[in-house]
Amino acid sequence: MFVIISYDVATATRTGARRLRRIARICENYGQRVQNSVFECKIPPNLFVSVKQQLLDTMDPEEDSLRFYFLGKDDEGKILHVGAKKSYDIDGTLII
Amino acid sequence: MFVIISYDVATATRTGARRLRRIARICENYGQRVQNSVFECKIPPNLFVSVKQQLLDTMDPEEDSLRFYFLGKDDEGKILHVGAKKSYDIDGTLII
Structure with a gap:
């Protein structure tokens, strides 16, 4: 399956900054x-x-926000990127 | 059409911060x-x-990143939100 995960983590506190790193x-x-x-x-x-x-175990549901967008297998073509940080080839080698 | 727009804007400079506000x-x-x-x-x-x-006219393509995800009309059900800032009802009244 092809999923877009986006998050907002409240980083005002140290624990928030730690959650952000873990997420x-x-x-x-x-x-x-x-x-x-x-x-x-x-x-x-x-x-x-x-x-x-x-x-879910890592986030603070009162403070943080997680969104999952479930795109279909053939929906990859429905993504347009413009600007810096070119889109990585998801099937290409993962840069570690 | 149903489009997710996500962006990263380089805000290290004043012009970057202005671009962020405009975008x-x-x-x-x-x-x-x-x-x-x-x-x-x-x-x-x-x-x-x-x-x-x-x-596109507002962003700096060297610095900023814009992504557009084109979901199908009936793909709204394929979105899962967890945590703070509950998902707004897109057909509901727009809070201005």
Whole structure:
């Protein structure tokens, strides 16, 4: 499945900054960062369930916001990027 | 059409901060802010062409990044939000 994950994390506190790092790291483990807080993930549905749970366990639902956009398999063509940080080829080598 | 617009704007300079405000304002004119730099827009295709051009004219393609995700009409159900800043009802009254 192809999922866009975007998040807003309240970083006014130290714990918020820590949540942000952890949330980013989880997303980086399973997807491609395309903007500061936007990731594109191409993962099997069962793996997504665990990714989602890791994110839910990490975030503070009172402070942080997570959005998941489920695009169809052939929806990748429906993405337009303009400007800096060119779109990574999600099937290409993951830059670690 | 239903478009997700997300952006990263380099705000290290005053002109960058001004670009950020303008880009946010353009998106607010045509869509619903769902996260800091993520907007959901339900607009006719011809209107989207002008919105896109306004954004392209405002951004600095060397510094800023704009992404457009084109979801299908009936893809709204494919969005999951968790946490703070509940999802606005895009057909509801726009809070100005």
